[in-house]
Amino acid sequence: MKNLTLLTAAAVGGVLVGLDPALAQDTTAAAAETAAVEFAAAADTAYIFNTLLFLIGGFLVMFMAAGFAMLEAGLVRSKNVSMQCLKNIALYSIASLMFWIFGYNLMYDGVDGGFIGSFTPKAIPAPDADPGDYAAASDFFFQLVFCATTASIVSGTLAERIKLWPFLIFTVILTGFIYPIAGSWQWGAGWLSEMGFSDFAGSTLVHSVGGWAALAGVLVLGARKGKFGADGQVHALPGSSMPLATLGTFVLWLGWFGFNGGSQLAMGTMADASSVARIFVNTNAAAAAGVVVAIVATQIMYKKVDITMALNGALAGLVSITAEPLMPSIFMAVVIGGIGGIIVVIVVPLLDKLKIDDVVGAIPVHLVAGIWGTLAVPLTNDGTSFGTQIVGIVSYGVFAFVASLVIWLILKATIGIRVSVEEEALGLDKAEIGVEAYPEFGVGSQRV
Template sequence: MKKLTTLLTGASAAGLGLALTTHGAFAQDVAAEAAEAAAAPGVPFIFNTTLFLMAGFLVMFMAAGFAMLEAGLVRGKNVSMQCLKNIGLYSTAGIMFWLLGYNLMYDGVDGGYLGSFSWFSVPDPASDTGDYAAASDWYFQMVFCAATASIVSGTVAERVKLWPFMIFVVFLTGVFYPITGSWGWGGGWLSEMGFSDFAGSTIVHSVGGWAALAGAIVIGPRLGKFGPNGEAHALPGSSIPLATLGTFILWLGWFGFNGGSQLALGSPEDASSVARIFVNTNTAAAAGVVVVMILTQIFYRKVDVTMALNGALAGLVSITAEPLAPSLLLAAIIGGIGGAIVVVVVPLLDKIRIDDVVGAIPVHLVAGIWGTLAVVLSNGDASLGTQVIGIVAYGAFTFVASLILWFILKAIMGLRPTPEDEELGLDRTEVGVEAYPEFGIGSQRM
């Protein structure tokens, strides 16, 4: 019996050794075939194009995130209006980027201040001889343009009429954003100086924040937001669950926002970089939330959930200017400071009587500035002086241009509904469809 066991054991070992040897040879063949396939001319093209498309639809889904965040943070009588504005601005951005924006941003900038005022940028399949499909890049750039307009929508919510707002979006997405975008991403003068903004802390987020700030100043605060002595009154939103869902959607979409900005997935180095960007992006957002939770507990003795949501977004905006180079610790520090910015700036805006319904100014404008400055902490090629010049240039152009446009719209069309319409809510007076009609009817009967 002992001999039989020994023989069986030996046979098993020999069979296992043969299997392992065979498997090893097979694995080597598979690895060789994979390496050969990766070296094929079309493979980088396919992977790079796929990155643009997949990252692009993640950024597009951020439009849903903005819509849900805003729907949750406005009062119930204005929810339909915010939903309408968000689907309207995304669609308008898509049309304007096609009509004019893309060429202004990318066509013949050559170190200058803008591209060409030529109409209809149509991706030409004949140009698909490089490392990616031209249409995939066009789509990826377009959804960034739409995200800029979404930032404005939340700040000026509940007290701006639909059509003046949509006209502002036409100019923001068709002219203002493409011109400033050309400076850094289209090969313009700031790019020549060495300005560094990997995925748009300034080029997207601060630009949207400056436009929102100009709108908040010209339009003014909501009725009842500030008392006669300047004291701020809370105007609670309609749904914290919706706002939380919107934040998680934005968090998810940000992996496309930052990861797609690597602009390549055709090599192991690019794939590694995209993975690193994902991890840093997630860590910064998480740190922003934790810092806000701790600070609001210390300052207010209660944790403010709306500030925690904005802490995640501020952490994301902060890391967007350089999501690849930082260590995980530095990414957490950058994102955590973004969260602290929310806790400091939100009450500061109340003190100076600027009504920002969703907190977009601290999240996108101020945290965007911080993230652009923080690039120098991990990118040795970035210059603090150049970063400051870029921040000032983007801020000055966008704020002044937006301020002028808001004033023109105010003079020609008027920006605000009547006080009576604002009290009734824009769902009833502007849209004609209430988001929560049963609750509205019940409240009227009371």
Template structure:
């Protein structure tokens, strides 16, 4: 208040107001102090930030479901786009329900070494406090979105010739039983964890498990019609939309910061936040290394750059660093990712020679690069050994491949896996979904 501009008549009123304020201020201050909440303790602060890490990381990994959908929609032919989109939406929903119904219990509850408890999951009632170091529901959410990632890997490999319902039936088994049992061996404190097996965010537990399940399905399902000639010649089948595939890759790249970063599992201290930052940086550098390696190598081998190899090079770099994104130096992160990109360029034609039809290249990216990333952990992490890492890789390979082959074989013998030759020619959008993604385009250009 500027006292000088007040009129002489107003000055007594102003002085009286100031006096009243002086008399009442101590009482108001006391009431405010009594009403103010207590300051949060260090434990409360850690709880809040740990929970936020799970929630933010969880919705970033959930966003990867959109990335897989866009990537697959771009990599398949126009006549199969709706089918791929449908599978990715439904598999995410199934993963959530199955992981709540039985998966989380098998993976984390009373793990005896090889398997947990057959129980549905529940979290505390609304208004519950003192849940521990983080919200229980946030932990479940973060773990659940990883399950959907494993199922998405299978979807891309088997595209363009598998029936909808057998695929979804396999997803039920994968997300409810196969993945959780395998996950309990390390993340649930099972026998591999006791041995010292290291897999920070899931190069093997998530990506190779999904890759082995996809490989089993591809073997029993067979290749797309027209992919391989009887003389051994490979006929490339281009995807429909590289713009969608590129968008999907960038979405996956973004989601991977939640995938790897939130696997720190704590954000309540200075050192935790510093480690998360290092994980982000190394994750990004590994993806960049995969891109550049695939770019240069395809130019050398094929005289032209293949964008599908470059996109998968980025993803292979991300998968490779996932087993240990914290301890590598920046240069080592680039090298680990670059080797992942090189793996993709050589593994895709290798699968073609074996007549294994992988539509989106998921087996090279997730399975083979996942194995490489897991083997690379001891290069930078002194707590890991090559022997134990190898044992873990073999254990996951045998369990997942055998279990998946059994499930796929049962489905093939009962309801069948593959659509008819006519339906495959017409496209699964028409045969299995009934809604075509590009009806005007197909009407003009045909199938």
């Protein structure tokens, strides 16, 4: 309709040239003024829609913090639920501050094909001095919630035996330095971006980085008491609430639409809006496939369906599609997500054989499925190659694992990272927090 209006004005102006040059000049000037007004209005509309995309995507990803908290609360034993809730609200808050103080500019300011940005706090411009195609504050908020997600991954793996303060200190370093530096290599236009590495929404940058940090931590921390027998037997330590864990999974699934959809980074045109819709469909299909495959696989392997595998199958499907949620057909999204579900069913018992005690299954879900999703990008996106993807995966793995391992070892050697045997048996809610999640069900509780 706008184009038709402009063409009509131009045609009228052309006719008037032969009739009255002065009138034609006035008409042409009016048409130009109309075009300028309409162009400014279109730019304003794009600015509004792009800003809203960041903000809506951001608060959906922020809500994933609640999903992680509920998932972890459901998968740990009742004596450790308050600890997991505290860790999750604390890590989100720490990430919010550290990403402002150091993280954002380390990730985005002046990387220019290099390895790191600048060590300065992020400055948010005033509304009347806010350049670009979207509000700078909306982009900052959107990137911040991704940073917090990385720390959430570590929280679940190390549950039920890690001290609170060493975990929080590690979170400061992870969210303020390790994640932002790693992110600068790709999303900050660093060296991997120039090489052609592709990770649309963070299968490697967010999920694998968090997974590597968790793996380093669990190797230093060790397994929970009673998890593995002297004869190599694996003892199940069931979580407190499958309904809570299921709720957490659904919250994460919902938040993932912001995680992947918001990573389109623009919705000012019809093509952008269509791309966001396609991303939603593929994201949902991959998660659904992960669930169904995990259900079928556990029925075949164990003769019973394991709900924790089904929940983690959904998350592994989501992580797997995150590296490239736009380009695949629905069929390919189902294949990619379904393989994520298989990864969970295979890797969880493999970790048990290796005596690696990952309480919530974050390493299979975020690390291994994240690697798979990143490797799968060239299957649907011919703009990158398997070789480049492997270089990125290895680079992120070495950096995140080694940096995290060094920090965990320093913390262990200085302040210690593990509670005592007695405190672990008592539960961290009593030993570390002082507030039990379910006091009326505790040993020696008074019933009135």
